[in-house]
Amino acid sequence: xxxxxxxxxxxxxxxxxxxxxxxxVLAPVVTALLYLLVFGHVLEGRVEVFxxxxxxxxxxxxxxxxxxxxxAFANTSSSMIQSKVMGSIVFILLPxxxxxxxxxxxxxxxxxxxxxxxxxVFLLAYFYVGVSIENIFVILAFAVLGSYVxxxxxxxxxxxxxxxxxxxxxxxxxxxxLTFLSGVFYSITSLPPFWYQMSKANPFFYMIDGFRxxxxxxxxxxVLLSLAVMLSASVVLTLGCVLMLKSGYKLRDA
Amino acid sequence: xxxxxxxxxxQQPAISLRGVTKRYGKLQALSDVSFDIRQGEFFxxxxxxxxxxxxxxxxxxxxxxxxxxxxxxxxxxxxxDYRRARMNLGVxxxxxxxxPFFTVRETLEFQSGYFGLRNNxxxxxxxxxxxxxxxxADSNMRKLSGGMKRRVLIAQALVHKPKVxxxxxxxxxxxxxxxxxxxxxxxxxxxxxxxxxxTTHYLEEAEELCDRIAIIDKGKLLALETKQDLLARGLxxxxxxxxxxxxxxxxxxxxxxxxxxxGNEVELTIHRDSDSIMQILDGLRAASISIExxxxxxxxxxxxxxxxxxxxxxxxx
Ligand SMILES: Nc1ncnc2c1ncn2[C@@H]1O[C@H](COP(=O)(O)OP(=O)(O)OP(=O)(O)O)[C@@H](O)[C@H]1O
Ligand SMILES: [Mg+2]
Numbered sequence: 001x002x003x004x005x006x007x008x009x010x011x012x013x014x015x016x017x018x019x020x021x022x023x024x025v026l027a028p029v030v031t032a033l034l035y036l037l038v039f040g041h042v043l044e045g046r047v048e049v050f051x052x053x054x055x056x057x058x059x060x061x062x063x064x065x066x067x068x069x070x071x072a073f074a075n076t077s078s079s080m081i082q083s084k085v086m087g088s089i090v091f092i093l094l095p096x097x098x099x100x101x102x103x104x105x106x107x108x109x110x111x112x113x114x115x116x117x118x119x120x121v122f123l124l125a126y127f128y129v130g131v132s133i134e135n136i137f138v139i140l141a142f143a144v145l146g147s148y149v150x151x152x153x154x155x156x157x158x159x160x161x162x163x164x165x166x167x168x169x170x171x172x173x174x175x176x177x178l179t180f181l182s183g184v185f186y187s188i189t190s191l192p193p194f195w196y197q198m199s200k201a202n203p204f205f206y207m208i209d210g211f212r213x214x215x216x217x218x219x220x221x222x223v224l225l226s227l228a229v230m231l232s233a234s235v236v237l238t239l240g241c242v243l244m245l246k247s248g249y250k251l252r253d254a
Numbered sequence: 255x256x257x258x259x260x261x262x263x264x265q266q267p268a269i270s271l272r273g274v275t276k277r278y279g280k281l282q283a284l285s286d287v288s289f290d291i292r293q294g295e296f297f298x299x300x301x302x303x304x305x306x307x308x309x310x311x312x313x314x315x316x317x318x319x320x321x322x323x324x325x326x327x328x329x330x331x332x333x334x335d336y337r338r339a340r341m342n343l344g345v346x347x348x349x350x351x352x353x354p355f356f357t358v359r360e361t362l363e364f365q366s367g368y369f370g371l372r373n374n375x376x377x378x379x380x381x382x383x384x385x386x387x388x389x390x391a392d393s394n395m396r397k398l399s400g401g402m403k404r405r406v407l408i409a410q411a412l413v414h415k416p417k418v419x420x421x422x423x424x425x426x427x428x429x430x431x432x433x434x435x436x437x438x439x440x441x442x443x444x445x446x447x448x449x450x451x452x453t454t455h456y457l458e459e460a461e462e463l464c465d466r467i468a469i470i471d472k473g474k475l476l477a478l479e480t481k482q483d484l485l486a487r488g489l490x491x492x493x494x495x496x497x498x499x500x501x502x503x504x505x506x507x508x509x510x511x512x513x514x515x516x517g518n519e520v521e522l523t524i525h526r527d528s529d530s531i532m533q534i535l536d537g538l539r540a541a542s543i544s545i546e547x548x549x550x551x552x553x554x555x556x557x558x559x560x561x562x563x564x565x566x567x568x569x570x571x
Contacts, residue, residue, distance in 0.1 A: 002370045004367055004370045004371070004372055005367060005368050005369065005370050007367070008364055008366075008367025008368055009364075009367075009368060011364075011367075012356075012364045012367075015355070015356070015360075016355050019355055020355075083353070086351060086352075086353075086354075087347075087349055087351035088351050088352060088353040090317060090345075090347055090351060091351075091353065091364075091365060091368070091410065092368065093315075093316070093317055094315055094316075094317070094340065094343075094345055095340060095365070095368035095369050095414075096336060096337040096338075096339075096340040096341055096369070096370075097368065098337075248319060252316065252317060252318055252319055253318060253319055
């Protein structure tokens with residue numbers, strides 16, 4: 001491992017989103033806030049998901065996680081596709097990076113952006129609604145694992161895609177549906193049996209369910225199961241990314 | 255960062271290519287290319303558009319994977335021992351590329367870090383100075399002109415002081431002044447012991463700078479010689495003879511040498527090593543041509559180049 005090189009690439013990737021923070025951090029925070037205002041206002045008092053938890057409170061963890069993971073995904077995928085399209089990818093292909101070093105730098109920067117957005121949404125929600133915290137370690141673990149998994153997925157999408165609109169399709173046909181169907185706005189126990197089973201096959205569900213446990217101490221599925229799903233997903237995606245980077249798939253063969 | 259240097263590092267070629275083949279679909283971009291570039295050489299890589307020069311450079315920089323063959327930089331295989339190979343290699347790509355998020359200095363600092371170098375400020379300052387980028391150091395990359403972006407690319411290739419520097423058409427679209435200051439700088443690097451590999455379409459440039467020159471076309475190595483040998487190669491030079499009257503007949507033994515016959519002037523190809531100019535002149539006199547003026551025209555690299563690659567280009571042949 002060359003730590004200086006890895007750290008430099010990490011800080012370059014962080015600088016990249018930090019320089020345009022209005023768009024990369026503030027905008028998603030505002031979007032999450034709008035969801036919270038609109039859905040919270042419309043559905044407050046009509047739906048009770050967990051006993052003793054208001055709907056707006058219930059909504060917060062899901063919205064927070066959604067913002068975190070979408071931005072983690074956006075960071076790796078857009079950085080990768082942009083440097084491929086613009087050709088500046090050569091600046092990281094010419095130095096002696098190993099696949100693992102590249103992976104850690106890209107993922108690290110994306111996690112930091114996910115967490116920055118998460119902290120923003122959290123603070124707003126905290127002052128606007130008030131947020132209870134059952135277990136901060138569970139919250140952090142799922143925030144980090146969720147953004148890790150999504151950053152890795154974004155990296156794969158970025159390596160695979162040749163044009164910006166392929167990333168957009170990846171987002172609108174895979175990420176957004178899976179997120180919306182993962183119980184951000186509802187508890188999956190309220191679904192008909194078929195859809196309940198389908199939801200349990202959605203890995204995004206475990207991301208949000210485990211995260212929610214950290215806030216309420218209650219969840220649809222045991223938190224350890226969610227943790228196991230997230231850890232397995234991390235391992236698989238890490239292997240996938242490192243192998244792709246190592247083979248130079250669509251990077252060194254263009 | 256410590257670098258292991260093998261015991262025989264001195265004798266290693268700077269770049270070694272063995273049987274390098276690259277296909278893009280059906281197109282054979284490189285076919286079985288083998289040659290060495292020695293340490294300390296100023297090496298020219300010439301060839302018409304699409305010859306495979308950039309493909310060759312991408313292959314040795316590890317930017318593309320070859321279908322077969324081996325490439326090493328100072329003895330380090332570019333795939334198996336990529337860390338050592340890339341530490342020793344600096345590449346200025348043909349296309350101008352840049353990262354629009356950063357300033358010139360940030361770009362160079364990041365690039366240093368990628369090679370494991372911290373606190374590289376002194377060398378970065380020197381690069382900025384040498385390449386005339388001082389007053390642009392804190393400008394965003396987007397705001398630079400094309401020629402300035404090219405200078406940043408050169409600086410980026412040099413942040414880690416690579417022993418081998420490869421420049422892919424660095425002077426395309428660069429003004430005269432910059433071209434000269436750039437060559438002054440590259441010559442200095444060469445004097446300090448760096449191996450320089452250059453591709454260019456300005457043949458005078460190669461003729462002036464390079465010790466040895468490889469000519470490739472359609473992915474094949476056509477020639478690899480010292481500049482002198484290349485210039486003297488094959489057809490060599492021309493003999494221009496002007497008579498005091500219009501020339502009507504040429505002695506039959508010289509007929510196939512005539513490249514031009516107009517009025518009182520005739521141009522003949524001569525082999526500099528094997529021909530005696532005096533003998534040819536005597537032969538002409540014997541055919542009652544009264545010679546008034548004689549001149550030997552040496553081939554330029556351009557003549558040699560066109561002759562070697564010219565058949566298909568059609569434009570100048
Ligand atoms: N990524 C690619 N996919 C398909 N074909 C390619 C690719 N890159 C290069 N080629 C083809 O390979 C051949 C060699 O191209 P290359 O860029 O190496 O030429 P070159 O000698 O550098 O030419 P120039 O002087 O114009 O820069 C060309 O026919 C080119 O079209
Ligand atoms: Mg080229």
